Structure formats: C-alpha cells, structure tokens
Amino acid sequence: MGAQVSDSIERAISRLGELVDAAAIAPHWQEVCRGIQNVLPDGRVLMQGYDASAPYATPLAGVGWEDIDFDVYFDHYAALNPWIPAWADVPILRSTLSDEVLPRRILERTEFYNDWIKPMGGAESASGIKIVQDRSRMATLCVHYDQRRAEKSHDALAPILQALAPRMRRALDCNRAVLRNHRSMLGxxxxxxxxxxxxxxxxxxxxxxxxxxxxxxxxxxxxxxxxxxxxxxxxxxxxxxxxxxxxxxxxxxxxxxxxxxxxxxxxxxxxxxxxxxxxxxxxxxxxxxxxxxxxxxxxxxxxxxxxxxVDASVELDALRQRFDLSLQEARIALALRDGGTVAEIALRLGMAYETARVHLKSAFAKTDTHRQRELLALVLDTTGPRG
Incomplete structure (x- = not known):
C-alpha cells in the first residue's frame, strides 16, 4: 500500500511539475491550481501575493471558491486576514499545516474566521507553503479543506507541495522578468x-x-x-x-x-x-x-x-538685482557654473584676462565673498545649477 501511495505522489509531482514549468513562460497559475485540486478534489486551492505596501493580500490564482465569497472578502475581510503576519515568520519552501502557522485557538477568536471562513464550510484547515519572500513581498499557495479530514489531507498534499516549491519559486522569478516588460500599470x-x-x-x-x-x-x-x-x-x-x-x-x-x-x-x-x-x-x-x-x-x-x-538674460537680471552687479560682473559670476579657471572663463566670454579678474574681484566685494566657490554657491542659490 505504501509503495502505491508513493507511486501516486510521484506521478502527481511529475504531472504538476510540467504545469509549473509551463507557468514560468506563460503565467497561467490557474492551471497549476486545478492540477493541485485533482489531488484533493474537495480542496479549495488559493495562491496569494502579499506586499508590505498593500492593504491586503491579493489572490493570484485559485479554484474551488465561489465568486461571492471573494466579493465579501475584498469588501471587508481582506484587511482582517490574521494569516498575513503569521506567514511572515514561517520558513520558506517548507510545507506547513495551517494550525502550525496560526494556532486554531487564536484563529477561532477572530472575526475573519467566524464570519468568513467558517460559514463557507469545508475550508477551516489548510496545507500551505511559502514560495517567495523578499524585502517587501511574499507568495503562498494553500489548499483549504474540511478540518475533520485535516491529517489525511495534509499527508497527501505535504510531500507534493514540498517537491513543487523550488520549481514554483523559479517560475515566479521568470514571471517577474516577463511582466517587467509588460507595462500596463495605469491603463x-x-x-x-x-x-x-x-x-x-x-x-x-x-x-x-x-x-x-x-x-x-x-x-x-x-x-x-x-x-x-x-x-x-x-x-x-x-x-x-x-x-x-x-x-x-x-x-x-x-x-x-x-x-x-x-x-x-x-x-x-x-x-x-x-x-x-x-x-x-x-x-x-x-x-x-x-x-x-x-x-x-x-x-x-x-x-x-x-x-x-531658460533665458540667460533672466538669470543675469536676477543676479544684478539681488547683488547690484554690473552686466559684466553678473556674466562672470554666472559663468562660474560651467567651471574652469579665470583665464578659461575670460576666453569663453571673449574678454581679456585682466578685465575678467577686475570684474570677478568687484563681484566678490558686492556679494561679500572671497573665493570662487563661495560666489558660485550664491549663484546656484539664485539661478540653480546648469548641470
């Protein structure tokens, strides 16, 4: 009997592994979820993404759920999901029973459980695995089922989820690269x-x-x-x-x-x-x-x-008005943004070196500065950097 069970699990892993590998290229995770449900026909499969900046976890794919259940989920219960902080502390790529993630005695005291999970029926327990976790995001895949069959269901699912997890993580890494080039964020x-x-x-x-x-x-x-x-x-x-x-x-x-x-x-x-x-x-x-x-x-x-x-005359006027500079003094001061020695600045402006020195000293005096870098700081404060 044990050998038969083992063979069955191996066949399921092989079949599901092909679906996961296909999802790496074309992210059809719904097919992966359907394949997992075939292992436990009464199960409800749910793959979710969690982002630290988002107000709630977002279902990525799933089968076995009624649309009306998720209408209610988004309208109210998503923000109350107690599994979100609990999953953060679970080791990655390790198949886990839901009671190990969040003890039932705690879960059963929550509004999320009593008003959303419990009334649905057949979803009180789950086997799950954390596929991805980085600085701000994580992704999980869980199969929910009746708590009366929790032990048997987990024994059937745990080795399959454990074996598939590394392939699912690689597939999501491939999805990230594909989706990065598919830009359609705001419509x-x-x-x-x-x-x-x-x-x-x-x-x-x-x-x-x-x-x-x-x-x-x-x-x-x-x-x-x-x-x-x-x-x-x-x-x-x-x-x-x-x-x-x-x-x-x-x-x-x-x-x-x-x-x-x-x-x-x-x-x-x-x-x-x-x-x-x-x-x-x-x-x-x-x-x-x-x-x-x-x-x-x-x-x-x-x-x-x-x-x-930018009209240079506007910047010259701004400098002249602020510091009472002459036109040539303002031209010298403004030219400091482009760098260079006094000789290089004089050459760019088409004036003699000594003339440039005289105008620069006069600009120092009127702005109460003593060095080119001090005058430059005032110029940048008035006109902004040239870049």
Whole structure:
C-alpha cells in the first residue's frame, strides 16, 4: 500500500511539475491550481501575493471558491486576514499545516474566521507553503479543506507541495522578468491623455510604465534616461537623490508622505521640473490575474516631467538685482557654473584676462565673498545649477 501511495505522489509531482514549468513562460497559475485540486478534489486551492505596501493580500490564482465569497472578502475581510503576519515568520519552501502557522485557538477568536471562513464550510484547515519572500513581498499557495479530514489531507498534499516549491519559486522569478516588460500599470487611456512626459515608478525608481512623450525624451536627451534594471536616471546627481527620496516617500504610505513632491534641476539651457504624485492601485482589479498581482505594489509614483528653455538674460537680471552687479560682473559670476579657471572663463566670454579678474574681484566685494566657490554657491542659490 505504501509503495502505491508513493507511486501516486510521484506521478502527481511529475504531472504538476510540467504545469509549473509551463507557468514560468506563460503565467497561467490557474492551471497549476486545478492540477493541485485533482489531488484533493474537495480542496479549495488559493495562491496569494502579499506586499508590505498593500492593504491586503491579493489572490493570484485559485479554484474551488465561489465568486461571492471573494466579493465579501475584498469588501471587508481582506484587511482582517490574521494569516498575513503569521506567514511572515514561517520558513520558506517548507510545507506547513495551517494550525502550525496560526494556532486554531487564536484563529477561532477572530472575526475573519467566524464570519468568513467558517460559514463557507469545508475550508477551516489548510496545507500551505511559502514560495517567495523578499524585502517587501511574499507568495503562498494553500489548499483549504474540511478540518475533520485535516491529517489525511495534509499527508497527501505535504510531500507534493514540498517537491513543487523550488520549481514554483523559479517560475515566479521568470514571471517577474516577463511582466517587467509588460507595462500596463495605469491603463492606456490615462497615460495616452497625458501630454507631458509621464512615467510610473515603483519605490525603487524602476519604470513600470511610460507614455510616448517620455519614451521620446529618453531617446533624444541624456537628461532623463532608462538605465539597467529599468531604472530612471537623471542627468543631475543631486536631483537623482531627491527623486529617489520623493518616490520612496509616496510609495511608502507613511503618514504625511502622501502628497505631491517636486524635483527640479538645470541641464544646459533647459530646466527640468518633475512632479511626483502617489497613485493608489485598485488591487482588486488584479485578483486572480496570476503572478501580475505579486509584482504590482499597492502605491506607485506617477512622475510628470516638464522642461523649459531658460533665458540667460533672466538669470543675469536676477543676479544684478539681488547683488547690484554690473552686466559684466553678473556674466562672470554666472559663468562660474560651467567651471574652469579665470583665464578659461575670460576666453569663453571673449574678454581679456585682466578685465575678467577686475570684474570677478568687484563681484566678490558686492556679494561679500572671497573665493570662487563661495560666489558660485550664491549663484546656484539664485539661478540653480546648469548641470
């Protein structure tokens, strides 16, 4: 009898392994769930994704559940799911009985159990496994069944889930690479209707979506470009650091961080202004959409880029008015942004070296500075960096 059971398990692992490998290329995890249900026909299979920034776990695939059960789940019980924090402490890739994850004496005191799980019937116990866990995300696959058959059901499922787990993790890694290149985060209509260059970023400044105007800007201007790992890189290091902080803030959902953040920098004759705004995803739309839900954060950043030509005469006027500089003194001060020695600056401006020195000393006196770097700091405070 034992040999027959073992042969049956091996056949199930082989058959399901083929489905998992197929899901790595085309993420049809629903087929994997159906295959697992064949092992336990009365079971209810559920694959879920958890994101630290999302308000609840999102079902990625599943079979055996009624649609009405998940309508109620999203409307109320998703936010009460006591298994979310419990799964975080479970070792990865180890088949586990639900009572080991969350003791029944604790579960049965929760509203989630008494008002959602228990009335459904036949789903009070489960065998599950944590497939993936990284800094902010995890994915689990569980098979729920009647608690009266918990021991027998777990004995049938545990070795199968244990054997499949490494293949499922590799398949999800493949899904991540495939889905990263499938950008459809905010819907075609919104991105198309934005005239200015617009990008959607996750908390690590990875580009999840961009419109045609942003693509054109990336191809024509090194001030804003896509780098390795689909990350957005600006042509100004200080602005890059500010953008990273702004995007992390709006994606974190921390109190006080949700709001508009603006980042600006100067690049040659142009000034770039980036508005970073939080966009909260409707995760319900991704329920049972397969692995996509695992890699879609609850809050993302919409970055709108605006650029304008900077009129040098405006900057000269600003310096002259603030420090009472002559036109030549302001030209010398403004030229400090491009670097170089006094002789090099004089050559760029078409004036004699001694004339440039005289105007620079006069600018020092009027601005109460003594070195070029001190004067440059005032210039940047008034006009911004050239980049």
């Amino acid at each position: 075609v209509s919104l991105m198309r209707n934005l005239i200015d260059p617009a990008l959607v970023l996750d908390g690590d400044c990875r580009i999840l979506d961009l419109n045609a105007a942003a693509q054109d800007l990336n191809e024509s201007d090194r001030s804003l470009r896509l780098a390795a790992g689909d990350r957005l890189v600006l042509g100004d290091a200080e602005a890059q650091a500010k953008l990273a902080l702004a995007v992390a803030a709006v994606c974190s959902r921390r109190p006080g961080s949700i709001g508009r953040h603006d980042v600006s920098f100067r690049q040659g004759p142009e000034r770039f202004s980036l508005s970073v705004l939080p966009v909260t995803q409707n995760l319900r739309e991704y329920a049972f959409a397969g692995a996509a839900g695992l890699f879609i954060p609850g809050t993302i950043a919409l970055v709108i880029v605006r650029r304008e030509l």
